[in-house]
Amino acid sequence: MVELIKHGVYLLNGKEIRDEYTGMTPDEARENTITYGILRAHDVDGAKGKKMRIRFDAMMSHDITYVGIIQTARASGLEEFPLPYAMTNCHNSLCAVGGTINEDDHVFGLSAAKKYGGIYVPANQAVIHQYAREMMVKCGNMILGSDSHTRYGSLGNMGVGEGGGELVKQLLRNTWDINAPEVVLVWLEGKPKKGVGPHDVAISLVKATFESGVVKNKVLEFAGPGVKELPIDFRNGIDIMTTETTCLSSIWVTDDEVKHHYDIHERPNDYRELQPGHVAYYDMMIRIDLSQQEAMIALPFHPSNAVTIHELQADPVGILTRIEEDAKKRFGTKVDVHLVDKVVDGKVHADQGIIAGCSGGTYDNLAEAGAILKGKSIGNDYFTASAYPQSTPVSMAVTREGITADLMEAGVVMKPAFCGPCFGAGDVPSNNGLSIRHTTRNFPNREGSKPGQGQLALVALMDARSIAATAANGGVITAATDVAYENTHKPYQYDDKIYKCRVYNGFGKARPETELRYGPNIKDWPTMYPMAENMLVELAAVIHDPVTTTDELIPSGETSSYRSNPLKLSEFALSRRVPEYVGLSKAIQQQDLDRRAGNVSANVAEALKAVGANAENTSFGSCVFANRPGDGSAREQAASCQKVLGGDANICYEYATKRYRSNCINWGIVPFTIAPETTFDFQPGDKVFIPGIREAILEGKEEIDAQVITANGVQPIHLFFQNLTATERQILVDGCLMNYYKNLK
Template sequence: MIKLYEKGAYLLNGTELIEENDEVQAVLNQRLGQAVDKNEAKKGTMAYEILENHNTSGSMDKLKIKFDKLTSHDITFVGIIQTARASGLEKFPIPYVLTNCHNSLCAVGGTINEDDHMFGLSCAKKYGGMYVPPHQAVIHQFAREMLAEGGKMILGSDSHTRYGALGTMAIGEGGPELVKQLLEKTYDINMPGVVGVYLTGKPQIGVGPQDIALAIIGAVFANGYVNNKVMEFIGDGIDNLSVDTRIGIDVMTTETTCLSSIWKTDSKVKEFYDIHKRPEGFKEMAPKSVAYYDGLIYVDLSAVKPMIAMPFHPSNVYTIEELNANLMDILDDVEKRALVSLDNNAVKYTLKDKVRNGKLYVEQGVIAGCAGGGFENICDAADILRGKYIGNDEFSLSVYPASQPVFMELVKNGAVADLMATGATIRTAFCGPCFGAGDVPANNGLSIRHSTRNFPNREGSKITNGQVASVALMDARSIAATAANQGYLTAATDMDVEFKKPKYFFDSSIYENRVYNGLGKADPSVDIKFGPNITDWPAMSNLTDNLVLKVASVIHDPVTTTDELIPSGETSSFRSNPLGLAEFTLSRKDPEYVGRAKQIQLSEKARIAGEDMYAVNKELENVFEVIQKEFAVDPKTTEIGSMIYAVKPGDGSAREQAASCQKVLGGLANVAREYATKRYRSNLINWGMLPFLFDGELPFDLNDYIFVKDIKKAVAEKQEVIKAYVVKDKLVEFDLRLGELTDDEREIILKGCLINYYRG
């Protein structure tokens, strides 16, 4: 089904793959009649061409990228604009689109959700942006319909910013990276590796994009095969996929931890742009006659079967056939794996109670968001369910079209009526089920979803309150097949169905009548509307010569997600309030963290105010006594803060708040063996936090103090090894590293955060 090449591969004329080995040059010489230089062949990828066209550094090793467009949603744009305003923003220099698809419920915390929306509209008017009202479109569907263009680049403040199937290289990052673009700075990265994804064959009837995506994720996540690389989709199998199917695969590439994606384009993509009344957006994209890939994923689409990603990660994949055949054994394994994430005695977790008469019963199905809410997914689900009934037991089915134009066409062609007749409910364009803010199942419930993630808490449960539910990811077709069997897990390939595949017609008047388009029309006279929950960032200090850090949390899980660092769901309503949101930091992973961090922060506040810092923390007096036995250190000029240790933090969402909430609470550093994504590490840096690396047996534990000597000098002088000391009865020395940092990133850390850096 899927093969990973051990080394790189050459692609000739878009069709012939030649795996790299000792004889590869002889083979290439025979095929082409000339030698091939690998470095030149690397320039033959689509990714290289796009990055070269957007690079401003003059070096293709060290890129400084300027994007064509930006996009954010309503739990990220407030913080981004507030940061940019504090840094000197006067107008949006490039098209910036503000969508409203995350805080759309307007049901938590009084007026604060709608206040964010009004803030966004007033900023679009003042600074010259576009504003998409709530329930009109999911951020990524709007970008596909209205923003994507062949050969262009889009930066979005959401991790699933992926429009590669339309020929657009899109990257999801934390908010500060968008701030840099708004201030006409650059996105600085090393030239990423490019991994080819060669698709061949034709999918079986009933196999959908989520099945193909989950199969790929299962093959590449754990081994880091595409980590921080660009996935470039090629091969004859692309011709056998509709554009909706390509989009559905593409959006899930985020779950591989890749940096971005790009696909070859064809007449079907051209038709997509024509349908959406933007024919000028199409560009034919293909690798050059010779292209070299740093790795190659070979996918036989005909061998892909309906898949399921069991809790609690998209890479925990099985075929539905395999699961049903080995039900109790697999459930036992899933329960054991889950204990790593559910390390709290407040919950008793099992899935074996879902087995009824030898079959797996689920309580909920959801087809939603940027992954599941597409036109073709919902039409196929309607075909499977037409004339059937989902039953009147626990099982329920909810369907969320990804945009109002998609919803409108589903109404016109009868799919909505067909689905409603089965007992399913149809909702508006909203991302809530994907991050735990809508369709929360009952305690101990199992939900199958065509959405993007199934991390702990993504479904809305609160483990620390004794609540737990599970999400398994599946394709819309198999969800519909399960619904047709009233909740018993069923693969769509087991159903006898004729898919009608109706043509899609795009009604642009929906957006023309409702979307505010102020691109390029900034009006400085407009007053920004601030609700009472929208607050400024607190002041942040420059880095001092030395640091004292208290270990406020230690997490030994193999991977720590951003959902665990700062939970999603109802907490999203507070993302416009840095201090309010910070109260939720690690709340579902380490509920005592906030109290520990705030306690040590009192000492730093006293130090800055010139007050007695020992009065609020008597431990510090002994800490400095131990330090001063070996080093001449002035406590009054030594910054004091907290840090967390995690093995591999930052998997998943791009949310900057996973880092900024720590900083707001006085966090100054993370220590990790590695960082799961570039996004999270960049967020730490942009908020002035030190992204330390340490590999080995930990020399410190929870509540220990760490002294880092001459840290300011180490950052400024690019020292590879940084001396640190655990403060016991005496100092216990160990080594930390920071990894590669750009000059700008070093300066941001020295200044204390991105805002300070731009203020000068």
């Protein structure tokens, strides 16, 4: 169904694919992709070089990220939002921890929208990406979002998810700096069979690409005859999940279906046709035959861990046993996983079904689910089901069309627009409960999981259609392709009256006299020090997992209430993966504060003596070693919490995503890497001394010799810090992005 073609191809006239073409070089023809047409138009340098400095047309944030972004920008000299910036309230809206803490953030957001000229979308009006689809996208534009699933390519608008520091740069009229990316042609053929939905295609795409990293930091460009067979919600559902391939962004050809989207949203002038040029070059190709797509299930603990539902039905014990064994490898004896118990009479029984968020709560998904469940019942046993329309316009449409009634009569609980089920702040499963979800992720340490406390939620991703088929079968996992149903619901009718009533649109109308409204939990960033001449770091966490997610670096869910309080939030850093990390980091940080006051601890003095260094020009901070950290969310707190606790560096083989690496840089954490052949057996408590690091970074060097100090002596190690821009180097030396901007004044 998904074929990877790992060599370059030419696309002629948008129809003919060739391995070779003599009339144009790859570099010349790559400029004719839709991707490069958009990127070059947003590159402030205006040259066809290997580096790009991008300015975006609009930005998006939600209520886990916008307070920190505005606080950072304010400390850096922000006076007015220079571009449309929409702040939605879809992550913290239902989390009750901390009393009024969440609502304090919302009030702060509205006051900031008034003061600086922003767009404020109140709680439960829309999830971030649906509001962007309805109100912010334009063909040929680019949107930057502080959420990893910022993807609007199916609507002709390139979306990029980054950490808050990159949004701060845009607010201060700086740029997003990248290497000119490779482009991957995703060629769609055929037409999906009845019962197959967008999550089935997306899961298959992620399965084919994630583990090998074959599309990492590349742009996926969708084209081919199969595109016209997909309604816009179907395209959106595939597009939003491209994040899980680790690609940089995505873009699709546009057609009458996309034009219809802009027409019904009363923005016809924002549509334009996007097609590759007559000769376009792509660095590789992915061919997807939609007609061969089967109903899929992505099993714990990653969207790429996928099989067809029919494969699961054929070997449930074998497949679920492998998941149990994986859990034991990840968590040891901390949790006792019983997935095989879900197999009763040869059939797998789920405990919960959820359709929600930017990927699941679309009108078409809910209409299909309603058609499958019409006149049926989910039963009165352990299985439960909830559905979250992704915006109030979608909620009104499914209500007026009777879809809500069909779902509710079957026993599905209808809830307001909210992202919580995706990250553990809503519909958290019971311990050992198997939840099937049309949401974006099923990582470990997510959806309420607390392995350190013996709590583990087991989440599998499925399309809304198969979730509905399962619900109609009392929780027995069922492929929607195996059930008979007829969807007679009318096409989506958009109505934006609620937005006109409730959304504050202040772009271009800044009111600088407005006072920001602070709650007691909204705190400024603590002091962060510039880089010293030499660096000494102690490993406060050593993680040997193949991939470390941002949910492990800073948990989601119950931590949401403290996102605006750097000190309180940092208490959760690595709490579900390395519980001792916070205490160790604090102890290291205190020793550096003592050093600055002239009181060098025996721990630091002994290490410095071992390498012949002195305390006056050598900082002491904490460090995390992981094989491949940063997969998942764009939330900058995965890095800022390390910095708040005195983190100076990370060491790894590679960073799972650009956005996490960017977050580290913007918070003054040096993103060191080591060569693949390096086999050093790091242990917690080991120290790494990096002499002359400040000078090396300022001089543009990309590697340095360092020394590892262990209980057995001192050993050499070679560290890399490659592909840093001049600005990024200065940010690191200054200690963080805020310090950088302060020093520019």
